[in-house]
Amino acid sequence: MTFALRINGQTRPVDAPPDQPLLWVLREQLGLKGSKYGCGIGACGACTVHVDGQAVRACVTPVGAVGQASITTIEGLAGKASLHPVQQAWIEEDVAQCGYCQAGQIMAVVSLLAETPSPSDDEIDARLTNLCRCGTYTRIRAAIRRAAELMKQGVA
Amino acid sequence: MSAATSTTSRRELLKAASGAGALLVFARPQAGRAAARFVGEIGPFVRIDADGAVTIGCHVGEMGQGVSTSLPMLIAEELDVPFERVSIQAMPLHLARNARGQARSYLGAGQSTAGGSNSVRTGFIPLRQAGARARRMILDAAAERWRVPADELTTRAGVVRHPSGRAATYGELAAEAAKRREPVGDMVLKTPDQFSIVGKPQRHLDADRIVRGEPLFGIDAEMPGMLHAVVARSPYLGGKVATLDEGHGLGLPGVVALVPIPAADAPAPPLEPRSTPLAAGVAVVATSFWAAMQARDALRITWSRGPGAAADESSARAYADTWARMETTPGDVVRKDGDFAGLPASRARTVSARYEAAMVAHACLEPPNAIVSVDPDGRRAQAILATQAPDAAAATIARVTGIDPVQIDVTLVRMGGGFGRKFDQDMVAEAAIVAKAVRRPVKLVWTREDDLQHDLYRPGACHILDAVVAPRGRILGWRHRLATHSRVAGAAGDPAPRLTEYYPDGFPAGHVPNMQVEYHLLPSAAPRGAWRAPGHVVNAFAIECFLDEIAVATNRDPVELRLDMIGAGGVHSYMYLPQMPRRSFDTRRYAAVIRRAAEASGWGKPLPAGRGRGFAAHFTFESYVAQVVEVTVAEGRLRIDRVTAAVDAGMIVNPNGARAQIEGSINDGLSAALGQAITVQGGQVEQRNFNDYEMLRMDGAARRIDVSFIESREPPTGLGEPGVPPLAPALANAIFAATGVRLRRTPMLPDLRPVLAARTRKIPRR
Numbered sequence: 009m010t011f012a013l014r015i016n017g018q019t020r021p022v023d024a025p026p027d028q029p030l031l032w033v034l035r036e037q038l039g040l041k042g043s044k045y046g047c048g049i050g051a052c053g054a055c056t057v058h059v060d061g062q063a064v065r066a067c068v069t070p071v072g073a074v075g076q077a078s079i080t081t082i083e084g085l086a087g088k089a090s091l092h093p094v095q096q097a098w099i100e101e102d103v104a105q106c107g108y109c110q111a112g113q114i115m116a117v118v119s120l121l122a123e124t125p126s127p128s129d130d131e132i133d134a135r136l137t138n139l140c141r142c143g144t145y146t147r148i149r150a151a152i153r154r155a156a157e158l159m160k161q162g163v164a
Numbered sequence: 165m166s167a168a169t170s171t172t173s174r175r176e177l178l179k180a181a182s183g184a185g186a187l188l189v190f191a192r193p194q195a196g197r198a199a200a201r202f203v204g205e206i207g208p209f210v211r212i213d214a215d216g217a218v219t220i221g222c223h224v225g226e227m228g229q230g231v232s233t234s235l236p237m238l239i240a241e242e243l244d245v246p247f248e249r250v251s252i253q254a255m256p257l258h259l260a261r262n263a264r265g266q267a268r269s270y271l272g273a274g275q276s277t278a279g280g281s282n283s284v285r286t287g288f289i290p291l292r293q294a295g296a297r298a299r300r301m302i303l304d305a306a307a308e309r310w311r312v313p314a315d316e317l318t319t320r321a322g323v324v325r326h327p328s329g330r331a332a333t334y335g336e337l338a339a340e341a342a343k344r345r346e347p348v349g350d351m352v353l354k355t356p357d358q359f360s361i362v363g364k365p366q367r368h369l370d371a372d373r374i375v376r377g378e379p380l381f382g383i384d385a386e387m388p389g390m391l392h393a394v395v396a397r398s399p400y401l402g403g404k405v406a407t408l409d410e411g412h413g414l415g416l417p418g419v420v421a422l423v424p425i426p427a428a429d430a431p432a433p434p435l436e437p438r439s440t441p442l443a444a445g446v447a448v449v450a451t452s453f454w455a456a457m458q459a460r461d462a463l464r465i466t467w468s469r470g471p472g473a474a475a476d477e478s479s480a481r482a483y484a485d486t487w488a489r490m491e492t493t494p495g496d497v498v499r500k501d502g503d504f505a506g507l508p509a510s511r512a513r514t515v516s517a518r519y520e521a522a523m524v525a526h527a528c529l530e531p532p533n534a535i536v537s538v539d540p541d542g543r544r545a546q547a548i549l550a551t552q553a554p555d556a557a558a559a560t561i562a563r564v565t566g567i568d569p570v571q572i573d574v575t576l577v578r579m580g581g582g583f584g585r586k587f588d589q590d591m592v593a594e595a596a597i598v599a600k601a602v603r604r605p606v607k608l609v610w611t612r613e614d615d616l617q618h619d620l621y622r623p624g625a626c627h628i629l630d631a632v633v634a635p636r637g638r639i640l641g642w643r644h645r646l647a648t649h650s651r652v653a654g655a656a657g658d659p660a661p662r663l664t665e666y667y668p669d670g671f672p673a674g675h676v677p678n679m680q681v682e683y684h685l686l687p688s689a690a691p692r693g694a695w696r697a698p699g700h701v702v703n704a705f706a707i708e709c710f711l712d713e714i715a716v717a718t719n720r721d722p723v724e725l726r727l728d729m730i731g732a733g734g735v736h737s738y739m740y741l742p743q744m745p746r747r748s749f750d751t752r753r754y755a756a757v758i759r760r761a762a763e764a765s766g767w768g769k770p771l772p773a774g775r776g777r778g779f780a781a782h783f784t785f786e787s788y789v790a791q792v793v794e795v796t797v798a799e800g801r802l803r804i805d806r807v808t809a810a811v812d813a814g815m816i817v818n819p820n821g822a823r824a825q826i827e828g829s830i831n832d833g834l835s836a837a838l839g840q841a842i843t844v845q846g847g848q849v850e851q852r853n854f855n856d857y858e859m860l861r862m863d864g865a866a867r868r869i870d871v872s873f874i875e876s877r878e879p880p881t882g883l884g885e886p887g888v889p890p891l892a893p894a895l896a897n898a899i900f901a902a903t904g905v906r907l908r909r910t911p912m913l914p915d916l917r918p919v920l921a922a923r924t925r926k927i928p929r930r
Contacts, residue, residue, distance in 0.1 A: 032454040041384040042377020044580070046529050047612040051854035054529055082377030095375040102367045102820060105828055106228030107374035108381060108529040108580025133863035139854065141529050141581050142228045143831025145865030147824070 011071060015040070016084025026072025031055045033071045034081060042082035042111045046139065053138030056112035057081045063119035082111035085118065094118050097155035105142035113138050117152055126156055205342035209239050209255075209291070210298040216322060216335035218245050221255035223269070223276050224283045225552055226370070227582030228828070229884040230821035231283045233369050235291055237817055238284075241361045242295030242353060245322040245334065252369050257554040257574035267562075267569035269555050277437075278552040279587050279694070281785035281882025284817055288880050289353075296351035298341075305340035306332055356815060356877055365820035370578070380578040382550025383533045387605035390535065393598045394456045394609060395425055396463055397445035397618055400847045401689040402427075402470025404444045413448065413462035418455030422463075423447040423601045425594055434655035435664070435741070437556035438588040439563055442618050442691050447598045453609055469847055470689075477624075477688055477844040483520065486626050486686050490645045495682030496660065499668040502678030507632050507641045515717045516630045519706040520909040522841035523624040523649060523688070525851070526695060527859060530580020531615045534595035537605035538565055545572045545599070550579040552586040560589040564596035583832075584694035588620055616857055617849045620693025621842050623649035623665070626686060627706035632678070637718045639729065642676040646706070647684035651692045651699075661685045665699050669738040669749060671707070671783060675729045690844055696832065697885035700784045701892065705837075705910060708780035708893030712900065722779045722897065723762045730755045738783075747786050753812050754783055756874060757790040760810035764872050765792035774798045774925060775805070776901025780893035785882025788812040788874075791830070793894040797902045798927045800920050804834060804866040807891070812874035814881045819873065822883050826871045829887025835860030837892035841911050858913065 013020050015038065022037050029048075034040040034057070043066050046054030050068035057066045058080040085092045091099070094117050104110045113136070120127060120135045127135065132152055140148070205211050211219040220236040220243075236252050257276070259267045269276045275286050299319060306324040307314035309332070318325050322334045334341075356363075373380060398404060404427060413419065425447055428440035446465065450456035476482060534557075535548040545567050551557045554574050562569040579586050595608040610618075625648040632641035650661035662683035673679060695701075715722040733751035740747065758781050762768070767777060774797055781790035794806040807830045816822045839858030843850045851857040896907045905919050 028454060032452075036452045036454060040377075041379040044381075044530070045383065045609075046531075047854045049612075049853050049855060052529065052612075086376060091372075091375065098375045099367070099371045102371060102824065104228075104368060104371055104374045105230070105824060106226075106529070106579060106581045107370065110374055111377040114375060129867065136862045139529065139859055139861060141527060141583070141832065141835070141859065143828040143833075143835065143860070143865070144824075145831050145860070145862050146827055146867070146869050148862065149865075149867070 009072065011074070013071070013074060013079060014076065015079045016081060022071070024071050027070045029067050030057070030069045030071050030074060030079070031066035034066060040081050040083050044108055044112060046109065052109070053116055054109050054112040056115040056138065058115060058119060061119065061122065063116050082115060085114070092118065093158035094121065094155040097151040097158055100154055101147050101151040103144050103147040103151050105144055109138060109140045113140065113148060117155065121152070121156060121159060125159065127152065206301050206338065207294055207298040207346050209294050210243060212334050212338035214335050214338060216249065216333050218243070218250045218322070218334070220250055220252055222252055223255045225278045225550070225554065225576050225579055225582070226254070227278060227552065227579035227586065229278065229283070229825065230368065230818060231278065233366055234284055234818045234821055235287055237361050237366060238287060238291040239295035239298070241359055242292045242351070243299050244319040247361045247366060249322065254576045257558060257576065259555070259558055259570045259572065261570065267558070276554055277556070277587070278582060279584065281787070281884045281886065284880045285786070285882060292353050293351055296353055297347050300347050300351060301341040301344045302334055302337050304344055305337045309337070309340065362817050363815065363819065366818050367820060381530055381580050382535070382548065382577050383530055383580070383609060385535055385548040385577050386607070387535055387537055387546070387548065390605040390607050391420055391449050391451060391602060392453045392456050392609065393447045393449045393595070393606050394453065394460050394611065395445045395447045395594055395614070396460050396465055397425070397443035397614060398467045398470070399617065400467050400469045401844065401849070403467040403847070404470065405446060406466045406468040408446060409464040411462045411464045413459040416455065416459045416462060418451035419448065419459045420451065421449040421602055423449060423598045425597055431654055431656040434652040434657065434659045437553045438590050438620065438693070439556065439560040439593055440590065441594050441597070442590045442620070447594065447608070449598060449602055449606065457611070474847060476846065477690070483626060486647045486684065487518070490626060490628055490647055490684050493684070495645055495684045496662050498662055498666050498681040498683050499673060500680050501673070501676070504641045504643045504678045504680040507678055512632045512634055512640060513717070514630060514632055515714050516628070517710055517713050518908060519627040519629070519709060521625045521702040521705060522843070522911060523621040523690065524695060524836050524840040525616050525619045525621055525842050525857065526583050526585035527616065527857065528579070528581030528583060528585050531610040531612055532585065532591040533607065533609040534592045535605065535607045536561060536592065536595040536599040538567070538599045538603055540603050543567065543571060545596070547572065547592070548575045548577055549592060550577050550586060551589070551592065552579070552582045553589065556589050557592045560592045561596045564593055565600050583696045584698065585619065587694055612854065613852045616842070616851050616853065620691045622695030622698070622701070623651060623688070623692050624686065625649070625702045629706060629710040631710070631714050633714060633718055637720055639672070639676050639714065641678040642672060644681045644707070645684070646681070646703070647686040648702070649686050649688035649690070649692050651694065653685055663741065666703060667699065667738070667740065667784070669736055670703070671751070671754065672729055674736050675731070675751070688844070689847065690842070690849065697784060697888045700782060700889040701833070701836065702910070704780065704782040704889035705892040705896070708782065708890065709896050709908065712778065712893070712897040713906070721768070723758060723767055726758055726781065727755055749783055753788050753874070754781065757781060757788045757810040757812050760872055760874065761790035761792050761808055764810060764870060765794065765806070765808035767792055774902055774923065776898050776903070778894045778897025778899070778901055780890040780897060782886070782889040784886050784889060787881040787883065787886040789826070789886045789890050791890040791894045793891070793898040795895070795898045795902050796927055797899065797920065797923050798925045800924050802899070802916065802920060803927070804864070806868040806870070807866045808870045808872070809887060810872045810874065811887070812876060813883050813886070814876050814878040816873050817880055822873065823871045825883045826887040827869045829885070830869055830891055831860060831865050833888045833891025834864060834866065834895065837895055837910050838864060838913050839911050858911070
């Protein structure tokens with residue numbers, strides 16, 4: 009089937025069976041490889057993208073279910089001139105080790121901060137469920153605080 | 165990817181990836197060109213453009229351990245350039261023959277294999293020498309241009325100066341420097357007080373590309389005309405394909421071929437990277453990963469069960485048999501000091517405890533993958549690999565294809581985690597088998613299920629400890645009986661299984677007069693391998709928990725107990741493996757990290773009910789680490805409030821990267837200690853994906869981590885692994901302090917859950 013996907017502000021035609029997960033359409037057909045494969049069952053969050061601003065796990069989202077919704081991937085997060093404040097905070101706190109899960113972590117945090125601009129520790133614990141084998145969680149928590157600050161200051 | 169063989173500029177860059185944001189790699193020089201001068205033009209590691217931009221090559225794979233920042237820092241230090249002007253590029257594997265005719269890479273630059281927390285340790289001198297040689301070439305170019313003796317010249321921040329007032333930037337001299345021969349012999353290196361880069365915190369140089377989601381990893385890389393492969397592997401350990409019905413698999417869109425993957429026909433050599441597939445199976449080759457997956461699902465394969473068919477390693481029974489054997493049968497004696505058995509029982513008291521650990525998997529977030537291409541004439545091969553052991557990768561491709569290793573190009577790309585899994589080359593062997601069969605570039609990718617079911621698992625273990633303690637608290641006798649799924653049991657040449665399983669010179673050896681350690685094998689049908697700090701994590705859990713138990717039983721402070729045992733301390737000779745050089749274990753440095761961690765954590769200060777601190781320390785990879793874990797057990801949950809670490813790893817090259825390694829080790833240690841277990845039932849690994857293999861998430865991570873490094877002028881020692889072993893025992897000891905419940909098994913969660921359920925008191929909000 010042919011779909012016209014709205015991705016990162018562009019309309020991209022793709023030809024795929026409707027049950028094919030969005031992740032593999034992004035990675036294999038559109039060359040958008042920032043969204044990562046980690047489990048294929050929606051358990052690790054490495055593939056997190058936004059569909060109409062909501063964080064979803066692309067490995068369990070059938071491409072046929074996306075319809076006309078607007079998709080944002082990590083590649084579409086930064087503005088033309090500057091990084092998103094969450095990306096900026098990730099650099100300032102030097103969060104990444106291997107880096108593989110971080111695009112998904114960042115997408116999950118952007119969505120979290122959009123709904124909850126100053127999350128408590130318990131809210132962060134409950135809402136951020138992405139896996140990181142390198143164990144960067146403690147710096148992720150610091151970067152969430154930093155990003156929340158940057159966003160309050162209106163850095164975009 | 166084709167090799168650039170023109171005689172034009174060696175600066176020419178190849179685009180190795182056709183996807184967005186291509187991976188840039190250096191071109192291979194003309195075949196047969198001399199070994200040096202590969203990446204760089206000013207020595208093998210350095211390239212300087214006319215505008216002064218400096219590029220430094222990194223010859224070790226990056227997996228999050230930070231070598232792509234720390235190793236170039238060593239070169240930049242002696243080259244004498246500002247680090248902010250440096251960009252880093254992964255170097256391709258350059259294989260050349262050494263004097264013994266063996267194909268080896270980067271002769272003399274320290275090892276290119278990332279493992280054993282070795283990269284900075286082995287590269288500290290050779291990479292600084294490489295930087296100093298490049299600087300010397302620039303100085304010689306200036307001396308020739310100005311017709312002055314080179315020893316009258318000085319450098320600072322990328323500028324050469326002569327007392328006459330003449331000055332030139334490195335960029336202005338680069339073209340002339342590049343024409344010079346690289347000097348031989350040792351250069352005079354800076355003394356530590358002259359360092360301007362080493363010891364100063366640097367951020368991860370790829371941070372910007374990572375947060376933008378650039379395609380940096382093995383799984384993202386491409387070659388033109390590439391096909392994709394997935395393998396249907398025997399779900400039974402040691403099983404083989406009995407019957408294959410292609411079903412409608414081959415008829416599905418995009419499917420190109422099925423290629424049999426044979427099992428290894430002989431045991432693998434011990435301690436070397438695995439160069440054969442882990443399991444027999446059938447590779448499905450298609451035009452996309454997704455198409456290959458659909459076809460794999462459509463195959464109907466029956467499997468003949470292998471020797472592991474009856475393996476039932478998860479039941480209490482399998483461990484119970486081992487416990488009984490350990491108590492009734494003498495083991496292989498690993499260490500014997502004094503006479504434990506001959507200690508008189510009178511007046512002394514005995515403390516005993518048993519500890520148990522499950523097997524665990526590596527579960528790198530990026531699953532194993534490999535891209536291999538064999539030329540149509542079968543004489544050359546290329547590979548793009550996310551691997552810890554590029555030399556072994558080339559050797560594996562050579563073994564599978566029959567191609568001379570020096571005719572194999574390996575491009576290193578970033579690993580999404582390694583932790584010992586990507587030391588082994590079974591995935592490269594599979595990709596090479598498929599590439600050889602289809603004579604097209606092939607990217608072979610594992611699914612998460614493939615990864616958890618076909619790993620080289622960290623051995624599980626049973627430990628029985630007994631101590632004989634004098635009335636005033638002195639430990640007179642120490643007996644440690646352990647059984648493990650040895651990493652080397654069953655390997656070629658029949659090595660002693662205990663070889664990799666216990667380090668006989670570790671603490672408390674030398675600090676207890678009567679000590680006996682005995683080893684038993686715990687059989688397993690599953691492959692075993694190196695998992696971050698192999699052997700040490702489980703051994704430290706048993707030893708450091710037991711010290712805590714002795715302290716409690718004798719009413720002593722656990723920190724004081726350890727310091728009393730060490731006393732004045734001294735330097736012990738420490739054996740890692742018989743074939744490796746012996747190292748020094750200085751228990752004075754060990755005592756110093758114990759004191760530092762205690763001070764920095766507020767050890768001994770009272771805590772409210774439901775909270776507790778636990779202590780543990782360990783020495784490995786020549787580094788000393790002590791940790792204090794502080795927990796709250798309330799509201800039905802365990803919260804890790806704070807972990808304090810004191811670390812002596814000699815001179816610290818990149819304090820920021822070093823801190824990241826210890827922080828990561830702490831959370832990784834929590835993850836393995838709390839939830840992870842691999843079990844085998846009916847000849848199959850039971851866990852399939854992250855829904856049944858429980859890894860740490862944000863809610864379980866340490867809320868706060870403080871890391872304190874001991875100031876040192878000793879050479880740098882390991883940092884990627886030494887932070888893991890103290891965590892599990894410090895955690896168990898903290899949970900005991902908070903609850904009075906002693907957890908003696910990892911993973912701890914099955915035993916911890918009832919404890920948590922009984923403790924529902926609200927945590928006071930601070």
